[in-house]
Amino acid sequence: MYARTYSMAINGLDAYTVTVEVNITKGLPAFEIVGLPTAAVREAKERVRAAITNAGFTFPMQRIVVNLAPADIRKDGAGLDVAIAVGIIFASAQGGRKLNKNKRQYISEHTVFIGEMALDGTIKSVRGMLAIAIAADNEQWDLMVTGVDNGKEAKAAFANRVMISSSLSELMNMLCNDSERIYATADDRLDTKESYTADFSDVKGQQAAKQALEIAAAGGHHVLLCGVPGAGKTMLARCMPSILPPLTETEQLTISRIYSIAGLLPSQQLMKERPFRSPHHTITMAGMVGGGAIPKPGELTLSHGGVLFLDEAPEFKRPVLDVLRQPLEDGVVTISRASGSYSYMCRFILVMAMNPCPCGWYGHEDTIHHCICTTHQVEQYQRTLSGPLRDRLDMYIPVDRPKLEELQDGGHSESSAAIRQRVMEARERQQKRAAAYGIKEDTLNSRLSHHDLQQMLRCDSSAEQMMETAFTRLHISLRSYDKLLRVAQTVADLSGDDRITGDHIATALAYRGQ
Amino acid sequence: MATQTRETNMTSHFYIAVMQCVEGLGAMGIRRLIAYYKTPEAAWQALLTNDESVYALGIKGIKPNTSERTMLESLPTVLKKQLEYWDIHFVTYLDAMYPPQLKDIYNPPAVLFYRGSEKLLRTERGVAMVGARKCTQYGRNVAAEFSYELGQKGVVVISGGARGIDGCSHMGALHAKAPTIAVMGCGLDTVYPREHAKLFRDILLGGGTLVSEYPPGVKPLGNHFPMRNRIISGLAKAVVVVEAKASSGSLITADIAINDGRDVFAVPGNVLSGESEGTNWLLRQGAMVLTHTDDIIEEYDWAPKESKQACKVAGVVKEEKNHNGNSDDTRKSTDSGTEKIKKESSHNSACMLSCSLEEKKVLQVLSYSTTYSVNEILEQTDLSLSSLHTVLLQLELKGLVEQSSPGNYIMLTLGRNQFVD
Numbered sequence: 008m009y010a011r012t013y014s015m016a017i018n019g020l021d022a023y024t025v026t027v028e029v030n031i032t033k034g035l036p037a038f039e040i041v042g043l044p045t046a047a048v049r050e051a052k053e054r055v056r057a058a059i060t061n062a063g064f065t066f067p068m069q070r071i072v073v074n075l076a077p078a079d080i081r082k083d084g085a086g087l088d089v090a091i092a093v094g095i096i097f098a099s100a101q102g103g104r105k106l107n108k109n110k111r112q113y114i115s116e117h118t119v120f121i122g123e124m125a126l127d128g129t130i131k132s133v134r135g136m137l138a139i140a141i142a143a144d145n146e147q148w149d150l151m152v153t154g155v156d157n158g159k160e161a162k163a164a165f166a167n168r169v170m171i172s173s174s175l176s177e178l179m180n181m182l183c184n185d186s187e188r189i190y191a192t193a194d195d196r197l198d199t200k201e202s203y204t205a206d207f208s209d210v211k212g213q214q215a216a217k218q219a220l221e222i223a224a225a226g227g228h229h230v231l232l233c234g235v236p237g238a239g240k241t242m243l244a245r246c247m248p249s250i251l252p253p254l255t256e257t258e259q260l261t262i263s264r265i266y267s268i269a270g271l272l273p274s275q276q277l278m279k280e281r282p283f284r285s286p287h288h289t290i291t292m293a294g295m296v297g298g299g300a301i302p303k304p305g306e307l308t309l310s311h312g313g314v315l316f317l318d319e320a321p322e323f324k325r326p327v328l329d330v331l332r333q334p335l336e337d338g339v340v341t342i343s344r345a346s347g348s349y350s351y352m353c354r355f356i357l358v359m360a361m362n363p364c365p366c367g368w369y370g371h372e373d374t375i376h377h378c379i380c381t382t383h384q385v386e387q388y389q390r391t392l393s394g395p396l397r398d399r400l401d402m403y404i405p406v407d408r409p410k411l412e413e414l415q416d417g418g419h420s421e422s423s424a425a426i427r428q429r430v431m432e433a434r435e436r437q438q439k440r441a442a443a444y445g446i447k448e449d450t451l452n453s454r455l456s457h458h459d460l461q462q463m464l465r466c467d468s469s470a471e472q473m474m475e476t477a478f479t480r481l482h483i484s485l486r487s488y489d490k491l492l493r494v495a496q497t498v499a500d501l502s503g504d505d506r507i508t509g510d511h512i513a514t515a516l517a518y519r520g521q
Numbered sequence: 522m523a524t525q526t527r528e529t530n531m532t533s534h535f536y537i538a539v540m541q542c543v544e545g546l547g548a549m550g551i552r553r554l555i556a557y558y559k560t561p562e563a564a565w566q567a568l569l570t571n572d573e574s575v576y577a578l579g580i581k582g583i584k585p586n587t588s589e590r591t592m593l594e595s596l597p598t599v600l601k602k603q604l605e606y607w608d609i610h611f612v613t614y615l616d617a618m619y620p621p622q623l624k625d626i627y628n629p630p631a632v633l634f635y636r637g638s639e640k641l642l643r644t645e646r647g648v649a650m651v652g653a654r655k656c657t658q659y660g661r662n663v664a665a666e667f668s669y670e671l672g673q674k675g676v677v678v679i680s681g682g683a684r685g686i687d688g689c690s691h692m693g694a695l696h697a698k699a700p701t702i703a704v705m706g707c708g709l710d711t712v713y714p715r716e717h718a719k720l721f722r723d724i725l726l727g728g729g730t731l732v733s734e735y736p737p738g739v740k741p742l743g744n745h746f747p748m749r750n751r752i753i754s755g756l757a758k759a760v761v762v763v764e765a766k767a768s769s770g771s772l773i774t775a776d777i778a779i780n781d782g783r784d785v786f787a788v789p790g791n792v793l794s795g796e797s798e799g800t801n802w803l804l805r806q807g808a809m810v811l812t813h814t815d816d817i818i819e820e821y822d823w824a825p826k827e828s829k830q831a832c833k834v835a836g837v838v839k840e841e842k843n844h845n846g847n848s849d850d851t852r853k854s855t856d857s858g859t860e861k862i863k864k865e866s867s868h869n870s871a872c873m874l875s876c877s878l879e880e881k882k883v884l885q886v887l888s889y890s891t892t893y894s895v896n897e898i899l900e901q902t903d904l905s906l907s908s909l910h911t912v913l914l915q916l917e918l919k920g921l922v923e924q925s926s927p928g929n930y931i932m933l934t935l936g937r938n939q940f941v942d
Contacts, residue, residue: 212896213896214896214899214906215894215895215896215899215906215928218906218907233927363926370892370925370929371929372657372794374793374794377795381655382654382655382684382685386716403927404928405894405895405926405927405928405929407894407896407897407928407929409896410900473914476918477914477918480918481917481918498907502907509911510908510910510911512914513907513910513911513913513914513915514907514910514911516910516914517895517910517913517914517928519927520927
């Protein structure tokens with residue numbers, strides 16, 4: 008006896024339809040799964056066998072062959088369990104008296120089953136539901152069947168009905184025996200109440216650093232925070248997502264999909280806050296870009312649309328830091344595996360933090376703290392960030408320790424919301440300009456090419472004069488020249504000026520580093 | 522006739538340089554050998570043949586190891602090639618060109634390898650600037666500023682090639698377009714420290730000299746540096762200790778200098794930071810206080826008028842060009858302390874004159890000795906952040922302030938002022 012059901016599996020950041028064929032023939036009792044299953048899928052045998060029995064069905068004591076098509080892609084994950092179970096039930100002609108061949112066929116051709124089986128027959132949630140739902144929606148399936156916990160996530164992207172059930176027996180009853188079906192309802196997506204834990208109003212003093220981060224947020228510039236231990240670099244970086252514009256609906260979906268595949272999506276809802284990832288400095292290259300035979304998204308991709316914060320940047324392994332170069336440039340990380348090459352998006356703002364030297368006090372000695380590093384150590388430490396990587400950092404932000412008076416000062420510092428308002432206005436200005444020059448609309452200043460810069464930048468005479476003096480006197484390289492103009496343009500956008508003035512150039516130069 | 526003798530001398534004296542290459546044989550040993558065998562050539566032959574008297578002189582001689590012996594036999598040719606390749610010259614203690622002031626120190630070097638001007642080595646107006654490699658901004662400023670002024674007054678600044686005070690001293694003097702002497706603790710084929718490659722090139726281009734007792738190929742080992750210090754103080758008339766901690770190599774140099782009859786000056790420093798403990802200790806021991814370069818000029822009666830001549834002796838064509846509006850002022854400076862103070866304040870006010878009101882406000886906050894971060898300046902002025910950025914940039918472009926590290930500003934003294942033409 009033969010039956011066919013459909014399910015979906017994940018490949019990279021996308022999902023594809025898997026046809027589950029079940030054939031039951033006479034012969035010695037056996038259960039084979041073919042079609043490049045990974046270990047997790049192969050182990051479905053035991054789960055499905057137990058679940059079918061425990062749900063009150065009979066597990067056929069015959070020769071069962073399950074084929075997963077397409078046969079040449081490796082199938083990963085436990086999401087195929089339900090489809091296999093239903094396939095076996097259908098193939099062995101169980102599932103209720105009312106179920107005739109035609110009805111069976113109708114159900115199996117119009118439904119996609121997603122879920123992992125527990126031994127007692129309950130259906131568990133799977134990782135990457137959102138990606139599956141998006142793909143299923145594209146393929147316009149009529150009905151999706153999944154576990155209760157996955158319902159809202161599935162419904163968020165799947166336009167047709169999503170039937171949810173807690174167990175295999177319940178599922179079969181709803182599907183075949185006219186017991187009342189339960190459908191998932193979606194959350195209202197526009198109800199985006201963000202809850203950022205860190206707010207700029209909690210940061211006392213640090214005016215220069217705050218201004219710099221505001222510029223970085225507005226123009227999407229990558230930055231390096233440098234300061235003595237305890238100066239507040241981490242605190243400042245943590246506040247960064249709260250001044251970025253709120254996520255748009257598409258962004259929400261894109262980011263949630265990544266988090267869903269990584270298994271990091273908060274249950275039953277989409278990502279509402281911009282991601283803030285701060286991997287520990289022991290992270291490996293695979294952890295950073297994404298690893299595995301079918302690579303799971305790494306920290307770079309998890310930071311998409313948000314902030315990637317590398318604290319104690321020189322402590323990271325050099326290869327891990329250097330792997331950042333291409334993604335920073337392209338906004339995409341490409342990973343090649345035997346099964347093909349995977350491109351994951353990763354447009355984020357990179358915030359790095361470092362001390363001036365291994366002991367932390369170089370150049371900031373006071374009566375208590377002295378730098379105990381040798382000159383050589385200091386150089387080695389600072390050289391960990393390679394030249395090409397430094398080139399991709401637009402701004403260098405010195406952070407010094409706030410004074411005691413500043414900390415005790417009860418005065419109110421500006422809240423993130425107020426700063427965000429300015430950032431959003433500046434971004435709007437950038438979008439308008441980009442549109443006027445026929446550049447992709449979401450191109451922020453930091454991503455303007457040299458050509459675009461030449462085309463769209465308008466400097467007034469004072470700015471040109473200052474650029475000229477600075478260029479010769481401060482030994483600014485051509486590459487830094489473009490970098491400076493990009494930052495200056497963002498400063499101008501923030502202040503609402505159409506033209507770049509001398510003041511804007513001066514501000515950009517103040518954060519040029521060395 | 523005379524040239525012929527000189528040439529024979531040259532070939533003969535070449536063996537002194539060769540003997541310097543022999544491991545375990547120092548300046549003392551070389552002199553003892555030559556005193557016994559009369560000519561350098563004979564001494565070298567004796568070494569090669571393992572003459573018994575060599576041992577009698579208390580010199581270890583050469584081990585009867587054949588491979589080592591063949592290496593030694595090829596030494597003269599190897600050395601000659603290396604000297605030619607690196608354009609290194611040498612002067613030995615038997616030469617007439619040997620710096621006379623070196624002859625009266627304890628254990629003068631048997632041979633000096635040098636690149637650049639040879640006449641400069643015989644300068645009578647040499648001042649050694651020594652100090653810590655790891656120094657404070659204050660030390661760097663003092664070194665650069667004093668060297669700049671000394672350079673302007675025709676004094677030759679002598680220092681090591683190390684980081685910190687050494688490097689800043691050279692830079693200051695070079696900025697005054699004055700030649701300097703850098704004494705190395707390694708062969709002149711090695712650039713140590715690496716980041717001073719450009720500085721050394723500038724010294725050579727500026728008519729200065731790189732000197733070392735060590736032949737090419739010798740690595741900068743720790744024990745070479747105290748030996749090098751005796752040459753630094755030996756070449757100079759006076760030794761200035763700019764900044765030294767309680768236990769510092771610079772104090773060893775000061776010690777050597779006193780034993781060799783050189784004057785020791787020390788720059789007083791902050792008593793709270795340990796960085797100047799050594800110099801302050803020297804002062805307590807009776808070193809001369811150096812608060813202004815005129816202290817040295819007066820001590821040796823090096824009147825500024827003759828400075829041009831001194832430079833000519835040093836084989837340098839000094840550009841008679843005012844470096845800025847102030848150098849006139851500097852040249853006319855007279856002896857009394859009150860006028861010095863006047864001059865310093867006039868330097869400030871001259872700079873201040875060309876500044877806007879806002880720039881003056883910022884300059885009043887800043888100082889020459891400690892750095893101020895943008896936040897600190899912001900607190901003490903009523904400027905907005907963006908206008909402060911503009912003001913600081915203007916001051917930086919004018920060459921009045923500098924970022925000692927990004928975001929930390931310090932006022933510039935003349936010697937470190939790179940932009941005033």
